[in-house]
Amino acid sequence: MKKSVSIIGGGPAALLLAAFLDPQKFNVTIYEKNKTLGRKFLVAGKGGFNLTHSEPIAQLVDRYTPSHFLQEALLDFDNLDFQKWIDTMGIPTYIGSSKRIYPEIGIKPIEVLNAILDVLSKRGVTIQYQNTWTGWDSDHNLVFNDAIEVQSDYTVFALGGGSWKVTGSDGTWLELFKTQGIEVIPFKASNCAYGVNWNPDFIDLYEGNPLKNIAVSCGDKSQKGEVVLTRFGLEGNAIYAISPQIREELNDKQNATIFLDLKPTLSYDDLLHKLKKSTLKKTSEKLQKELKMSPAQIGLLKIYLSKETYLNSELLAQNIKKLPIEIMGFALLDEAISTTGGVNLNALDENFELKMLKNHFCIGEMIDLDAPTGGYLLQSCFSMGVYLARHLNSIP
Structure with a gap:
């Protein structure tokens, strides 16, 4: 019998997780508070849609602060792996003069997103829009819109950081995590003026x-x-x-x-x-x-x-x-390209599982990591999503 995976948030980490989870083993549902997925993904594309960076993986790993936490995930699914994967979906890429990796000229961000969503559709992923996660009930079932209760075998939070609130990434989940005793750190601006x-x-x-x-x-x-x-x-x-x-x-x-x-x-x-x-x-x-x-x-x-x-x-x-x-x-937090803060790294194990809540995981910008611009933040999200998918796929 298939097990259920509930993914809360519809950003790049969530999308790659859903794309790599085994559809023979899992019923996967993404719960998104907005009417569409990938809002921040698309906003990032307005200034030049660099998907990742082409530098050698050893150098790429060192770009993150701290670097050791992401090392295994980045080595497991690196920038070249992402290029190969997205190329199979009809999104060829090229390396720009800055060594950043872009979709070929003429390919718009929405086309990249739609190609990924097509993969999810073919894999049977369910997407529930306008579902805002508002906490847990007394049995640790998920609650959406203060009323809808959802039981899940595995829960993956991909709730984003605290910048660009217009995209839905408002960081209000920090207080919900605090109520469970999960160690969190206030958001601070990064990659900002x-x-x-x-x-x-x-x-x-x-x-x-x-x-x-x-x-x-x-x-x-x-x-x-x-x-x-x-x-x-x-x-x-x-x-x-x-x-x-x-x-x-x-x-x-x-x-x-x-x-x-x-x-x-x-x-x-x-x-x-x-x-x-x-x-x-x-x-x-x-x-x-x-x-x-x-x-x-x-x-x-x-x-x-x-x-x-x-x-x-x-x-x-x-x-x-x-x-x-x-x-x-x-600069103001909401004007930052990205943020640090969120879930303390000490609250997670090597597979991004919350130590205090079994079968609950956190991936993406909601984790207290720092990455420069230039495709590094997106690559970290891609790598975390794939790494967690492969971990869950390996569980008997």
Whole structure:
């Protein structure tokens, strides 16, 4: 006789779990609070639909904080496995210049989602829409919409984090978990904008300008890429990648210091040589013509450095390589691309099962993990879903 699996939430982790569960062993039902599945999956696709990242798996594993918790799942179903799987559904992919993996040009996010939903349909997965999970009854049966009780052999929570509430990922389940004594951690913004107390004249002039081909560091972590100057502060892939380090400093000291390397391809000695050998008289012209620096980069140096430092080649080169910027805080939680917090890792075993509730599992962004943008968060969800499916499939 088939056993029942109730999956609560309809995001990428849930979809891959349902796609890989054995239909000969399980009756699978997804309970979704919205009228459609994959709302956040589709929203993520609006800015360039990178499904995962192409870097070697050993490097990919190290992108997560902490990395050890996801290692087995990522090795079991990695970025190449995902590419092969989605290709079998008629969704070919390509590797972009950033090494991110995208559906071939012309394929829209909704087409990717529909291809996955077609797999679920063929495997007999039932989807119950507009069913909001509101807790358990006294026998630990699931309750939806404060009235509907559901018995299930296995329950899998894929409830998402605390950002982008418009998609249904509102994090209200934290309180329900607390009532069961499950250890949870408040959500915090990750992959978000960070506040900087800009000089008003500077930001009036350069708001919206990118700082391209730079490196950003905090603590012992450095990331090359791009950031954008905003009225609030800084955002972009280079600063998103060091979110764990910034967040740690903010938690400890209420502010954090990041360092910008405005010319990561040149050493200090290279910079100094170019500045000193230049026949140009004005420092700004040297920066623009000899070092190919943008007006926004030059403006940043001018506003942060004293006139004496700016005109001193040695000190200027030092600051081009390591310009300190003070971070004052996070963007609003709901404006973050993703969040940390949620279910404490110590509350789960190696198969994502809640230690306090037998046959109850948690996967996806609701777990207290951190992943940078660039396809890493999606890949973690894909890998967790498949890993748990294979675990359940293996149970006699």
